[in-house]
Structures are given as C-alpha cells and as structure tokens.
Amino acid sequence: SQQGEEDPQALSIQEGENATMNCSYKTSINNLQWYRQNSGRGLVHLILIRSNEREKHSGRLRVTLDTSKKSSSLLITASRAADTASYFCATGTGTASKLTFGTGTRLQVTL
Amino acid sequence: GAGVSQSPSNKVTEKGKDVELRCDPISGHTALYWYRQSLGQGLEFLIYFQGNSAPDKSGLPSDRFSAERTGGSVSTLTIQRTQQEDSAVYLCASSLAGAGEQYFGPGTRLTVT
Numbered sequence: 531s532q533q534g535e536e537d538p539q540a541l542s543i544q545e546g547e548n549a550t551m552n553c554s555y556k557t558s559i560n561n562l563q564w565y566r567q568n569s570g571r572g573l574v575h576l577i578l579i580r581s582n583e584r585e586k587h588s589g590r591l592r593v594t595l596d597t598s599k600k601s602s603s604l605l606i607t608a609s610r611a612a613d614t615a616s617y618f619c620a621t622g623t624g625t626a627s628k629l630t631f632g633t634g635t636r637l638q639v640t641l
Numbered sequence: 642g643a644g645v646s647q648s649p650s651n652k653v654t655e656k657g658k659d660v661e662l663r664c665d666p667i668s669g670h671t672a673l674y675w676y677r678q679s680l681g682q683g684l685e686f687l688i689y690f691q692g693n694s695a696p697d698k699s700g701l702p703s704d705r706f707s708a709e710r711t712g713g714s715v716s717t718l719t720i721q722r723t724q725q726e727d728s729a730v731y732l733c734a735s736s737l738a739g740a741g742e743q744y745f746g747p748g749t750r751l752t753v754t
Binding site: 560561563565571572573574575578580618620622627628629630631633634 | 645700
C-alpha cells in the first residue's frame, strides 16, 4: 500500500522556471526522502530530511517538511530539460527501514 | 564504485512457470530491499534483509513469492507459478546500516504471458 499522495500528478514547465511538488503522508515517520526516476527504471536518491528537520537544501533542490500537517514539498529551482523525470517521495519509519512511496509527480521541462 | 546490479534486465515467461530474479548490492551494504512497480499499484515494498536478522517479509503478496540472501550479499527473488498480475518492474535497493538513503538497481522488467 502507498503512504500517501503527491500532487500534482503531472507538471509541465519551461526551462528556467521553478517546479514545486507536494507530498502528503499518513503515519508517523523517521525520515522522508525524494527520489527521481527516468524512463520507468531505477530510482535515484535526491535528498533525505529527518523528522526533526524542517528544511533542507541540496544544490537546486529545496525540501521542506511539516510533520504537523504530514506533508513535504520539493522545489527545483531554475529547472533544466534534464530534470524531466518522475519524482517520488518516500517515507521511512526508522533508519535502514523499508520505504513507503507516494504516487509520484511526472515533471516535463520544455525548452 | 559499482552500483546495484540486477539480472536479467528483461524477462518474458509463460503463465505458470517459475522465475528467479537476481540482485547484487553495493559492496559493504548490509541492508537489501526488493520493491515492485506496476501501473496499477505504484511502488510497493516486498521484502527487506538486514545483516543476519530475520528478513521482513511483510510485503510479499502471496506464498508464491520468496527471497533469499546468501552470504549477506547477493539476493534472489523467486516467483513460483507466475500469474499475469505478477507482470511488473522488480527493483532491488541496498543501503548502509543506519543510513536512510537507498541505492536502487536498474530493475528487472517481468512480463508474464
């Protein structure tokens, strides 16, 4: 079963614009992670935020976490065509624990 | 260094046959996970191995599914008497003990005809 929902399901923007994706989850978590998937195959880890953190940055990525609302957002700034992919949030209930994935957001960045 | 590898990359099998999917985790990673991704169900957890502890099998959909991890390294996921609903991409991931992030292999696309 899936932990929660992501929205939007699909997002189309132009290169240079920012992209924001949201994730909601249902149960208590230890950490929340974001992954990218190209062409329906392997997932690439992007960023991990722990339950006691509120915001984290990595390059052009910014993640926020609101545990009171059980929600997270991923912001990609100055998007590039190479950012075109599906993005998934995933929650972990402990370190080295199984992940429960959201439904994913398909991002299309056009030139 | 080498990432997580999986074989085969694609497998087509007839309904009722058994299949074995292989995963080679990153060297030194003690945790190994299997997930399944299908159109109707999204990404689902199947099974998790951590060191010498008993595996967490809570995600296996039926007793036709089993997995083993030999010598704390390579893992094999076996599906017996395959059904059409088993068609999916099977993803393996590994992680360091105590770390949250998981490293995924490219997956095995299984098609049951």
